[in-house]
Structure formats: structure tokens, C-alpha cells
Amino acid sequence: xxxxxxxxxFWMWLVLGPLxxxxxxxxxxxxxxxxxx
Amino acid sequence: xxxxxxxxxxxxxxxxxxxxxxxxxxxxxxxxxxVGKLAWNGSTEVLxxxxxxxxxxxxxxxxxxxxxxxxxxxxxxxMLYNRRHxxxxxxxxxxxxxxxxxxxxxxxxxxxxxxxxxxTNTQYTSWAGFxxxxxxxxxxxxxxxxxxxxxxxxxxxxxxxxxxxxxxxxYPAYGLLVMHVVLGGLQAEGSRVYVVLAGxxxxxxxxxxxxxxxxxxxxxxxxxxxxxxxxxxxxxxxGSVDEIPQDRAKVVCLPGQERIAIFRxxxxxxxxxxxxxxxxxxxxEGKVVDGCITCPWHGYQYRxxxxxxxxxxxxxxxxxxxxxxxxxxxxxxxxxxxxxxxxPARFEE
Numbered sequence: 001x002x003x004x005x006x007x008x009x010f011w012m013w014l015v016l017g018p019l020x021x022x023x024x025x026x027x028x029x030x031x032x033x034x035x036x037x
Numbered sequence: 038x039x040x041x042x043x044x045x046x047x048x049x050x051x052x053x054x055x056x057x058x059x060x061x062x063x064x065x066x067x068x069x070x071x072v073g074k075l076a077w078n079g080s081t082e083v084l085x086x087x088x089x090x091x092x093x094x095x096x097x098x099x100x101x102x103x104x105x106x107x108x109x110x111x112x113x114x115x116m117l118y119n120r121r122h123x124x125x126x127x128x129x130x131x132x133x134x135x136x137x138x139x140x141x142x143x144x145x146x147x148x149x150x151x152x153x154x155x156x157t158n159t160q161y162t163s164w165a166g167f168x169x170x171x172x173x174x175x176x177x178x179x180x181x182x183x184x185x186x187x188x189x190x191x192x193x194x195x196x197x198x199x200x201x202x203x204x205x206x207x208y209p210a211y212g213l214l215v216m217h218v219v220l221g222g223l224q225a226e227g228s229r230v231y232v233v234l235a236g237x238x239x240x241x242x243x244x245x246x247x248x249x250x251x252x253x254x255x256x257x258x259x260x261x262x263x264x265x266x267x268x269x270x271x272x273x274x275x276g277s278v279d280e281i282p283q284d285r286a287k288v289v290c291l292p293g294q295e296r297i298a299i300f301r302x303x304x305x306x307x308x309x310x311x312x313x314x315x316x317x318x319x320x321x322e323g324k325v326v327d328g329c330i331t332c333p334w335h336g337y338q339y340r341x342x343x344x345x346x347x348x349x350x351x352x353x354x355x356x357x358x359x360x361x362x363x364x365x366x367x368x369x370x371x372x373x374x375x376x377x378x379x380x381p382a383r384f385e386e
Binding site: 001002003005006007009010013014017018020021024025028031032034035036037 | 163164165166212215219220223224227229232236239240243244246247250251253254257294295296312317319
């Protein structure tokens, strides 16, 4: 990978990673009771 | 790299790798089934369904984690370079799960099982009734596309850029599968175990990618005293020839520049850019085979003395001037145009 590719990769995970984990945790937290039939 | 078509370039290592992979899958399914039968008195079909589903999900986690793990420990590199077989195995196990689930839950009605699977449940606005199966179907289609195009034939015909973009779809597919597992676990059993396990898997995948990205960034920014001397003497000392194993390379990171792979082979030293012209593979993690630097990702080759792929191939990589003085390697870090011949530095073995 080029230096530019590595930099892009790092920033993508730095921004998207915590968003995904937080989105998952908050989404489950708020909706878990509704998710169980 | 070869001009001839080979279905699979089998080697003893690949056979061993595949044997371990198949043995591991069989062991997991067997253990899951055995423990499940002893601990939970459910039906055989449902147990097998869960064994296959969790196995495919676990395999996908391994596929996603190998890349970042290889950045921390070189012992993961052989797994990284044979990751495609793992991906195909993941698809096949997931397919078995899908077929069994469709047959078990949708084959006994009046509707065609596929129609029943895709069209019966339309509660897309309800969490409790959401057709989580659809998420699995879409992810399975993506896994199929990746498995079907995993061969070098497709890599060549689709072009590396398109192929790479197609295979990056593994991340959206993974997201769909996380929700498939969470919703499936909650709706079918009301069990929060699947939520916790899927969440832990997600955190692991994200944390490993972030940590590996951070480590690579640190390597790129590191200033190991390798600051080029001012003109007209650009030579920098990058270490001893004795640090580099025969037919292997040392990778040098210079601030603000691409990484440089310095190869030692048969009493000579040559330097090329660390990035393969094919798909950006790390040439410095490869070795010299038959007199050519061989990329560990797809086997593309370059002559160390000029960075040119042997005929009939046309790929070229940038080269660098090197000298050896008192067994110390001196490098001119200014890249020469791709394919520029450079006399290898010679030393007494």
C-alpha cells in the first residue's frame, strides 16, 4: 500500500470505527425490548 | 507469476493450510453439536443450523482480523497470503447454513421456499418482526460474489481496482451479518448472548483495524535518525547487510516518503520502492525467487537491479541507488523513475 492509502485507511477507521460501535451499542440499548417479540 | 492458467497454484504449504482449515471447521461443528446436544435438548436440525451459522460468522471474523494482526506479528503473514481460501470456506459454510435454514423454516408450506423466504415477512418497520433473514441473504450474495471472483483470473480480467472495490464489500456484508445475528438471536430465542458476542466481535474488528492503522501511521512518521544529508551528499546509513537474511529485505521508512525495500541476494544489495505496481503489495515482505523480487500478495516479480518485471510482463517499480561500505548499507532516498537500472552494491559474503 502506498503511504497515501495507509493514511486514508487510518482516518477512515478512526472516524467510522467508533461511530459503528457507538451506533451499535446505542441502537441495541434503545431498542432491545422492542426487538424481542 | 505465470503466463499459464493454473486453477490453484498448489504448494505443500497450501495443502497443509487447507487441511488445517477443513479440520478446524469440522472440529468446531462437531464440538458445537456435541456440547449443544449435552447442554441443550433442542432439535438436531436447529443445532446444526446454529453450528453452521456461528462457524461462518467466526470464520468471517478471522478473515477480517488477519490483516491487522499481520501488522503486529509476522507469523500471521502466511495466513494473510492465503486468505482467499478462508473466504471461500466462509461462503460455503454460510451457504450450508442458508440452505438448511430455508429448508427447515420455509420448505413445508404451499409456497416455493425461496418465495416464502423473501416475500412472506414484510414487517420492515418493526424491530420485533423485522425479516432478519433478508440481511443474511444479501450478505450471502456478497460473499458469493467475492468467493466466485477470488481467483486470479477475475483479478486480471476485472482489473485490480474493480476487484479490490468489489472485495471491500466484505465490510458492508459484515455489518449486515452482525444485525442478522443480533436480530435472529433476539427474535428466535430472546437471548442476549448473541448481542453480546456480536458486539464483542464488532469491537474486536474495529479495535484491531484502528490499532494496526495507528501502528502503520507511527511507522510512517517515525524519525529513526534517517534524515537525509543535505545535497550534494544524500547518502544515508540504513543499517548493516548482516541485518538482512539472504534473499530477504529490510524495509526502511523515511518521513514523508514511500517505504523502501532493501534486498540482499547473493553478495549484492538493491533497493526498490516497497509498493508492488500490481495492487500495492508490500514487496519488502516477499523474497528473491529465481533472481526476482517476488511480491507476497500475488507473486508479481521484479528484477532487483532495474525494478522491471521479467518479459512478457510490463510492470515496473521505482529503484534507488545503494552502496555498501564496511558492510554498512548507504542509500540515496531519492526515487528513480520506475524501471531505471541501478548497479547492485556488492560486498563480500
